[in-house]
Amino acid sequence: MAILLENQFSELPNTNEISTKSFLESVSHLPSFFDSLGFKVFAPIKADINGNITKIQAVYDSDPVKYETLQKMLEAEKTMYGSEWPKAGATLALMWLKRGLRFIQILLQSLADGERDENNPNHIRVNINKAYEQALKKYHGWIVQKIFKAALLAAPYRSDFLKGLSKGQVVTEEDCLADIRQFLVNFSATVDAIYEMYTVMNAELDYMV
């Protein structure tokens, strides 16, 4: 489980404040997650997520003290952007990034929970679909939804996907699932905390692309 466990997310403090620096460090390894999905139709998604990360990183680098935590970043931008906010700056980038993270969270959780299509036990379409429906679908117009459906056909087999995540290391499926569960502990806590923050700060938008 090279990719996942080598880059675990940090444990959150009791305050649930997320250190921007450590978040960016952990999240920067995730786009390669899409390489484990194999097919190159996923390249534009990887590019979109990389774009989000680059944007947040640039804001952080411009003043690491001011933007020390993700909470501080949203607060500062709210003041800075006025009525444009939250559709601006790192706030917008993180709004979309968190949806991609939620997608990954639900997909991995569903695999860890052993959810399967009994008729196609080596497919992960049912897991991807669940993740898509809960994390992204409502933000996509019907054309992007159709593109998603077509792209889904390029999803790898379950066994290849798990192998991809463990990056060539020989591990049993059970080891791999155990690693996923381990990874999900801090990862899910982080993603949940970001969602909570958007709700509390009234920073969530539901426009479609």
Add this chain to the structure above:
Amino acid sequence: MAILLENQFSELPNTNEISTKSFLESVSHLPSFFDSLGFKVFAPIKADINGNITKIQAVYDSDPVKYETLQKMLEAEKTMYGSEWPKAGATLALMWLKRGLRFIQILLQSLADGERDENNPNHIRVNINKAYEQALKKYHGWIVQKIFKAALLAAPYRSDFLKGLSKGQVVTEEDCLADIRQFLVNFSATVDAIYEMYTVMNAELDYMV
């Protein structure tokens, strides 16, 4: 017709040799062509084409004399890459770029020729489909073909597309089509010459993505 006519391609010399520098200068304005297609699902295509151009530019910049014409570039790379060639370097980038250029050529030619779906006279799907079938389809596996079909639904109306090409200038449709015809003269000659070069040099591949 700001976008097109402000950046016309140069006339070819009798030898049909294409100056790399002048080709790169003209072609660099084309990715914004996809902005006139409106919808953001075309962003990954624009990125792919931009990637091709950047690659060819980098090879050219590394030795502008050695790579003075596109022909010289292919010859030099053929020697340099040995059995890897033609699936390498600027040769590969131009192989794909020319397909995007051919797509644009056929789409514009079909509009200039007045080809229309009589039942949907303000749609350009029939023109896009023709361009796709002749320029790209055979290089795309069935999943990418399906994605194309879904993306096609995001194609703009004919009137908006023509307006987009003339970038806000008020021109009649006839003026616009006349400009397209004018643009196509040198553009088609250039694209045809590149295809001819790939045939003569036996540099064409037909693998699918």
